Amino acid sequence: KNEVEQSPQNLTAQEGEFITINCSYSVGISALHWLQQHPGGGIVSLFMLSSGKKKHGRLIATINIQEKHSSLHITASHPRDSAVYICAGGYTGNQFYFGTGTSLTVIP
Amino acid sequence: NAGVTQTPKFRVLKTGQSMTLLCAQDMNHEYMYWYRQDPGMGLRLIHYSVGEGTTAKGEVPDGYNVSRLKKQNFLLGLESAAPSQTSVYFCASSYSRRDGEKLFFGSGTQLSVL
Numbered sequence: 001k002n003e004v005e006q007s008p009q010n011l012t013a014q015e016g017e018f019i020t021i022n023c024s025y026s027v028g029i030s031a032l033h034w035l036q037q038h039p040g041g042g043i044v045s046l047f048m049l050s051s052g053k054k055k056h057g058r059l060i061a062t063i064n065i066q067e068k069h070s071s072l073h074i075t076a077s078h079p080r081d082s083a084v085y086i087c088a089g090g091y092t093g094n095q096f097y098f099g100t101g102t103s104l105t106v107i108p
Numbered sequence: 109n110a111g112v113t114q115t116p117k118f119r120v121l122k123t124g125q126s127m128t129l130l131c132a133q134d135m136n137h138e139y140m141y142w143y144r145q146d147p148g149m150g151l152r153l154i155h156y157s158v159g160e161g162t163t164a165k166g167e168v169p170d171g172y173n174v175s176r177l178k179k180q181n182f183l184l185g186l187e188s189a190a191p192s193q194t195s196v197y198f199c200a201s202s203y204s205r206r207d208g209e210k211l212f213f214g215s216g217t218q219l220s221v222l
Contacts, residue, residue: 004150033210033211035211035213040215041196041215041216041218042213042215042216043198043200043213043216044213045210045211045212045213048210086150086151088150088151088211095153095166096151096153096211097150098143098150098151098152099150100148100149100150101150
């Protein structure tokens with residue numbers, strides 16, 4: 001049983017395409033994190049949100065608390081966006097539950 | 109400003125050997141975490157610390173020990189390594205336990221136990 005589920009697991013897109021990665025969680029959370037892991041392994045926090053929508057450059061993250069669902073959108077995708085995207089549910093206290101990640105490859 | 113620094117980046121051990129992974133952060137963060145990342149699984153919490161001198165067990169603590177003698181450092185020890193501990197280990201830190209606090213990650217340690 002995984003508290004956080006992501007889809008799709010793998011995604012290949014052509015440069016310039018609009019990309020959506022989905023995250024669903026089964027238990028109540030206080031915040032939802034989107035992380036990016038590049039080849040070579042480093043993990044960077046992209047967004048942290050507990051309601052509504054956040055935008056940073058070509059990246060947009062949304063969350064629907066009632067539906068327990070979040071999406072990460074990438075507009076005008078570029079090969080440098082190729083990475084693994086991970087969502088994580090933050091819970092009161094110290095626990096985070098991580099999804100297994102979506103591996104994105106953007107082809108020039 | 110280095111952020112979160114993990115050493116070593118790679119290590120190969122034989123079964124039964126011991127080692128210590130070091131995590132250092134220069135952001136004055138209270139909270140520090142050790143995770144392991146295995147193929148097909150999300151990051152799983154091994155141990156965490158809510159401040160200097162404190163440690164607590166996470167989801168998968170067996171076979172690991174930790175210490176937080178200084179606020180900036182969080183050490184992860186393997187006393188007797190086993191092949192099941194082959195994984196990529198990540199250290200992370202955050203400033204407080206406020207809900208939604210941003211996590212900062214180290215670059216990871218790839219450990220192989222033969």
